[in-house]
Amino acid sequence: MALFKPASTAWLLAHELRLAWRGAMSGRKGSAVGSLIALAVAGVALLALGLLLGLGLRGREIPIQPLTIVIVALALAVILTLMLSTTLAGAADALYVRGDLDLLFSSPLSPRKVLFVRALGLGVSALFWFLIPAVLLLTPSIVLGHPAWAGVFVVLIAAALTATGVGLLLAMVLFALIGPRRTRTVAQIMAALIGAAFFLGSQYRTLMGDKASESLFARIALDAREGRLQPPPLADLPLRAALGQPLPLLALVAVGVAIFLLAAWTLGRRFADATAATQGAETRKAAVGPGRAFAAGAFRATLRKELRLMGRDAALLSQVLLRVLYMLPLALVLARNAADQPAWMLAGGAAGVAFLAGQVAGSLIWITVSAEDTPDLLALSPTPVSVLNRAKLTAALIPVALLLVVPVAILAWFQPLAGFWTALGSGLTAWAAGMIGVWRQKPGKRADFRRRRGSSFLAALGEVVVTMLLSAATALAVAGWLTWAALPLIVAVALLMALRRTEEQIAAALRAAAVG
Amino acid sequence: MTEALIVRSLSKAFAKPAVSDLDLTVHAGELYALLGPNGAGKTTTLRMVAGLTQPDRGEVSIFGVDARKEPAAAKALLAWAPDEAMIYDKLTPLEYLEFVAGLWNIEPTTAKARAEDLLSTLGLTAEARRRCEGFSRGMKQKVALAGALIHDPKLLILDEPLTGLDAAAARLVKDMLRARVEAGATVILTTHILEVAERMADRIGIIAGGRLLAEGTLDELRGKAGEAVGNASSGGTLEDIFLQLTAEAT
Numbered sequence: 193m194a195l196f197k198p199a200s201t202a203w204l205l206a207h208e209l210r211l212a213w214r215g216a217m218s219g220r221k222g223s224a225v226g227s228l229i230a231l232a233v234a235g236v237a238l239l240a241l242g243l244l245l246g247l248g249l250r251g252r253e254i255p256i257q258p259l260t261i262v263i264v265a266l267a268l269a270v271i272l273t274l275m276l277s278t279t280l281a282g283a284a285d286a287l288y289v290r291g292d293l294d295l296l297f298s299s300p301l302s303p304r305k306v307l308f309v310r311a312l313g314l315g316v317s318a319l320f321w322f323l324i325p326a327v328l329l330l331t332p333s334i335v336l337g338h339p340a341w342a343g344v345f346v347v348l349i350a351a352a353l354t355a356t357g358v359g360l361l362l363a364m365v366l367f368a369l370i371g372p373r374r375t376r377t378v379a380q381i382m383a384a385l386i387g388a389a390f391f392l393g394s395q396y397r398t399l400m401g402d403k404a405s406e407s408l409f410a411r412i413a414l415d416a417r418e419g420r421l422q423p424p425p426l427a428d429l430p431l432r433a434a435l436g437q438p439l440p441l442l443a444l445v446a447v448g449v450a451i452f453l454l455a456a457w458t459l460g461r462r463f464a465d466a467t468a469a470t471q472g473a474e475t476r477k478a479a480v481g482p483g484r485a486f487a488a489g490a491f492r493a494t495l496r497k498e499l500r501l502m503g504r505d506a507a508l509l510s511q512v513l514l515r516v517l518y519m520l521p522l523a524l525v526l527a528r529n530a531a532d533q534p535a536w537m538l539a540g541g542a543a544g545v546a547f548l549a550g551q552v553a554g555s556l557i558w559i560t561v562s563a564e565d566t567p568d569l570l571a572l573s574p575t576p577v578s579v580l581n582r583a584k585l586t587a588a589l590i591p592v593a594l595l596l597v598v599p600v601a602i603l604a605w606f607q608p609l610a611g612f613w614t615a616l617g618s619g620l621t622a623w624a625a626g627m628i629g630v631w632r633q634k635p636g637k638r639a640d641f642r643r644r645r646g647s648s649f650l651a652a653l654g655e656v657v658v659t660m661l662l663s664a665a666t667a668l669a670v671a672g673w674l675t676w677a678a679l680p681l682i683v684a685v686a687l688l689m690a691l692r693r694t695e696e697q698i699a700a701a702l703r704a705a706a707v708g
Numbered sequence: 709m710t711e712a713l714i715v716r717s718l719s720k721a722f723a724k725p726a727v728s729d730l731d732l733t734v735h736a737g738e739l740y741a742l743l744g745p746n747g748a749g750k751t752t753t754l755r756m757v758a759g760l761t762q763p764d765r766g767e768v769s770i771f772g773v774d775a776r777k778e779p780a781a782a783k784a785l786l787a788w789a790p791d792e793a794m795i796y797d798k799l800t801p802l803e804y805l806e807f808v809a810g811l812w813n814i815e816p817t818t819a820k821a822r823a824e825d826l827l828s829t830l831g832l833t834a835e836a837r838r839r840c841e842g843f844s845r846g847m848k849q850k851v852a853l854a855g856a857l858i859h860d861p862k863l864l865i866l867d868e869p870l871t872g873l874d875a876a877a878a879r880l881v882k883d884m885l886r887a888r889v890e891a892g893a894t895v896i897l898t899t900h901i902l903e904v905a906e907r908m909a910d911r912i913g914i915i916a917g918g919r920l921l922a923e924g925t926l927d928e929l930r931g932k933a934g935e936a937v938g939n940a941s942s943g944g945t946l947e948d949i950f951l952q953l954t955a956e957a958t
Contacts, residue, residue, distance in 0.1 A: 483837065486806040486816035486823070493810020497799065504798040504839075566794040569855075571760050572787075573811035574780040703762065 199301055201309055208313030238328035246332030256431060259416035261423045264431040266412075272351050275318040277383040279359030282314045284366070284379030304457065311356055311456040319352035340436025347433050347441070350448035357451030364455075377506035384510035385517070490575035491583045498560045498587030507641050508559055515552050516595060522548070523599040535610045536671040538603065542614040543667035545599050546621045549592050550659030553622035555641075556588035557629030563638045577695050585626045592622045610670045617666025621659055624688055628655045631693040635702065654691045658684050710736040710771070712863050712894035718756060718766030720918075726752040727918040729766075734911075736771070736862075739885065739895045741909035743902065743946075745954050749918035750898045751790075754865050757896075758788040770863055784812065787861035791868035793852035797841035801832055801851045804840065805858050812859035819858060826854040830880065845872035853881060857888070864888060866897040870904060882908060906946040916954045929953075 196203035254260055296306045326344055334341050362382070366375040415421040432440035487493040502508060526541035561584050564570065570580055596618050604611025632651030661684035668677035693701065715732040719725070727749040734740045744750045755761040757768055759779050768775040768782075775782035795804055802823060809819030827836050830850040835843070840851060849872050856864060869885070870878045885895050886908065899905055905912055906926060913923040922932045926946060933949040944952075 483802060486820045487810050488816045489813055490810050493807045497796070497803070497807040497810075500803060501796060501798050565796050568760055568788075568790070569794040569808070570811070572758055572783060573808075574783040575811050575813070576780065 201305060204301070204305065204309040205312055205316070208309055209316060212313060212317045235324070235328055238325055239332070242329040243332040245329065246334075246336040246338075249333055249338070250336050254431075254435060256428060256435075257416075258421040258423050259413065261428045261431050262412055262416065262421060264434060265423065265427045268347065268351060268430040271322055271348070272355055273386050275322070275352055275355035276359055277386045278318045279314045279356045280362055280379050280386065281383040282317065283356075283359045283363035284376045284383075308456045311360055311452065314359065315352045315356035315452065318355055319348060322352075323348050341434070343436035343441050344434045347430060347444055350433075350444040353445075353448035353452040357448075357453075357455035360455035361451075377509065380506040380510040381513055384514045490573070490579050494575075494580055494583035495587050498584055499590065501565075502556065502559060502587065502591065505559065505638060505641075507638070508555075511555060511641065512552060512591065512595075515548055515555075523602065526599055526603055535607055538607065538610050538614075539667040539671040541599075542603070542610065542617065542670040543663040545596065545614055546618040546666040547659055547663040549596055549618040550621035550625040550655070550662065552595060553588055553592045554625035554629055554655045554659070556591060557585065557626040558636070559638065559641065560584035560588050561629055561633045562636045563641065564635075565638070567635060577699070581630050585623075585630060588626050588629070589622055593619075613666060613669040617662060617669060621662040621666070624658050624662060624684065625655050627688065628658065628691055631691055631698065633698065633702070651691075654687060658687050658691075661687070711769070712736040712738075712771060713757060713896065714767070714769040715753070715757065716767040716769075718753065718768065719764045720749075720752055720756060720761065721764060725918050727756070727763075730915070730918065730920055732913060732920060732923075734863075734894060734896055736894050737889060737892055738910040739889045739897070739908055741905035741912045742896060742898045742915060743905055743912060743950055744898075744915035748916045748954075750915055751867055752918075753915070754788070754867055754896070754898065758786060758865055759783055760788070784859075785861060786863040786865060787856035787859065788865045789852050789856040789867065789869060791871050793845075793848040795840050795848055795851050795855070798839055800835075800837045800839055801827055801854065802836045804851060805854055808855040809858050814859050822858055822860070823854070826857055829884065830854055831877075846874055846877050849873060850877065850881075853884075857884075860893075862893060864893055864895045866895065868899060869897055870899065870901060902946045902950060912946070914950060914953050921953045921956075922949075 196206055323345060326348055330341055330344055363375060363379055366378055366382075370378060412421065429440045429443060433444045487496045522541055522544045526538060526545070529537050529541065561581065570577075596615065600611055600615045600618070602611075603614050628651055632648055632654070634648045634651070661680040665677045665679075665681040665684065668674070668680070711733055713732065713734040715730055718727055718730040718732075720727045730749070730753060732742075732753070742750050742753070752761060756763045756766075757770070757775070759775055759782065763776070770782045770785050773782045773785065796807075799807070805823035805826070806819065809816070809823065814822070824833075824836070827833050830853065832847065832850055832854070835847065840848060843851070849869070853866075853869065856866070864885075866885075869881055873881060882904070885897070889895055889910075897905075897909075909926075911923065911925055912929060914921045914929070922929055924932065929946070929949050930944060933944065933952050
């Protein structure tokens with residue numbers, strides 16, 4: 193910060209990036225030094241891989257032909273959508289979480305500069321995770337005879353600028369259509385959908401009912417080999433730009449800069465107004481009428497409260513939605529196989545359903561137990577902790593049960609026994625993940641939901657291993673190998689027993705965490 | 709006289725002692741103000757009384773119930789409202805009160821009627837079905853206060869209850885607390901606004917360095933402060949007494 197003149201654009205950008213870095217690092221177990229060491233190790237590995245790549249490609253040129261054109265264009269599209277997913281959520285946060293914008297707008301800095309830098313910060317954040325690996329992977333090739341490949345870095349910068357501009361524009365459109373508060377919710381969900389779009393795209397043949405083994409990318413490769421692939425006009429621009437051809441490079445950069453400037457400058461004032469409008473904005477119209485009766489007892493009241501809070505948590509909804517999207521192709525494969533295949537063909541799908549059920553339950557139990565907003569209120573009440581935990585576990589398992597209804601019902605329709613084992617295995621997996629969340633709870637904040645696994649390595653590892661073991665047991669049971677299914681089941685139970693904590697132990701761990 | 713709260717030899721140390729061998733008695737049906745400079749141990753004391761912080765040693769009795777041995781029975785009798793409102797931004801006041809009433813196992817029909825009554829008294833009826841996330845600090849404080857009162861506690865413990873409230877809301881809360889005391893409840897509050905303690909409290913305790921320096925009615929405290937400077941008829945405001953006693957302690 194001291195490197196730059198106070199209140200300059202660079203100074204403000206350094207401030208934004210410092211906040212973004214600390215945000216990314218917060219909630220991780222151990223210090224930032226540990227994270228840096230992990231990143232450094234990954235960096236060295238990438239560099240080594242880059243060196244091998246550079247040596248392998250020494251003296252070779254990338255041909256400009258339909259297959260390479262389509263591969264690079266698709267790769268850029270994937271990168272763009274992932275970047276857009278980041279920038280859209282970030283732009284909505286910039287609109288919604290406005291504590292520091294209040295401070296910045298009340299300063300003598302021009303709002304346009306503030307917004308320009310914030311937009312730039314969004315772009316840099318989106319760029320970071322793509323540019324750094326690209327630099328490490330490609331620098332050896334660039335040094336070893338392909339200097340023009342540095343064009344890849346410029347293409348990535350152009351993509352980040354484009355994604356930032358589109359993200360900001362989308363956030364503005366959402367704001368105009370549905371208001372400030374809902375913008376955040378919808379933007380989070382849209383970001384998740386955009387992020388998952390290419391996964392679903394790659395699975396389109398699965399979804400459409402063709403051979404499950406044939407992905408979109410395999411199909412493209414086949415078409416290219418057989419000469420059927422005809423890239424659309426201008427599809428070669430990304431490849432040519434990545435190979436360092438000046439005009440395509442200039443064109444992509446011009447598009448990125450134009451979209452970014454359009455969003456950051458032209459909408460600058462409007463964005464500031466939008467931000468200001470979020471202050472004191474009503475979340476929604478107050479409900480009218482007598483309202484429903486109060487819940488009776490601590491269990492029901494806690495269950496109802498947790499379900500309400502889950503339903504109103506934008507970040508959580510988007511994460512759950514993502515998992516639903518990932519479950520969709522799986523469910524369709526299961527449905528197709530269930531109709532005309534023997535039970536053992538369903539084993540993989542059943543394991544997938546059980547694993548996802550465990551993952552969703554693990555996420556939700558973290559929200560209900562560890563991310564409790566007012567732990568003191570619960571500690572103050574005469575309600576036993578066991579009742580509260582039971583209500584929270586139930587609240588976490590209800591959405592999982594709803595998620596499971598469709599795949600299990602389809603299975604049960606065609607193959608009742610396979611449906612039974614899948615339901616049992618998925619239920620057990622979800623319950624086990626939930627119990628681990630209860631036993632190994634560690635206070636956190638809802639806002640840290642995406643980083644929850646960093647807060648307790650043991651719990652995260654235990655959850656993944658137990659979930660995998662129980663998923664394997666489910667698969668074996670569905671395949672009809674019940675004796676073999678007992679093996680992972682026993683190991684999972686042993687692990688669960690090792691992870692188990694009594695209420696007193698949980699309370700002691702929480703006290704220790706509070707003091708620490 | 710029935711005692712609402714008896715604290716004996718209560719001690720707690722974190723990095724250094726926060727509360728040391730504290731003895732405190734609060735009579736049933738009185739409004740007791742616990743005063744002290746920042747870091748005196750007020751909040752730690754009240755958190756231990758509420759069962760939120762485990763004491764290193766000592767006894768806490770609430771209406772004759774040993775709070776350390778029978779925490780659930782003790783908690784059923786009391787309410788605690790800290791200076792930072794313990795509410796959920798994504799719930800409406802009515803939903804919040806429904807949840808709190810559930811925790812104290814209040815019969816739903818009674819709870820709903822009480823909730824509507826409390827929200828009406830606190831001027832929150834129009835906001836009853838709006839989520840708390842857009843509320844001002846004062847409004848959130850009022851929602852938290854309604855939560856503290858929903859189970860009609862016999863002992864109400866409030867940490868800086870007037871923080872963030874405007875003059876009208878502060879008056880409303882003071883009137884409500886007085887009405888509760890007149891109805892037989894016991895109120896313990898901490899405040900840095902000494903005039904509030906001077907006007908409202910039946911008895912005042914002054915704490916510093918985790919120890920109770922003096923306790924009594926305002927007149928009794930005046931007497932103690934006078935004795936300390938060799939003048940038994942010393943007058944002065946609570947502020948004078950407070951500054952004198954805490955200065956001597958530090």
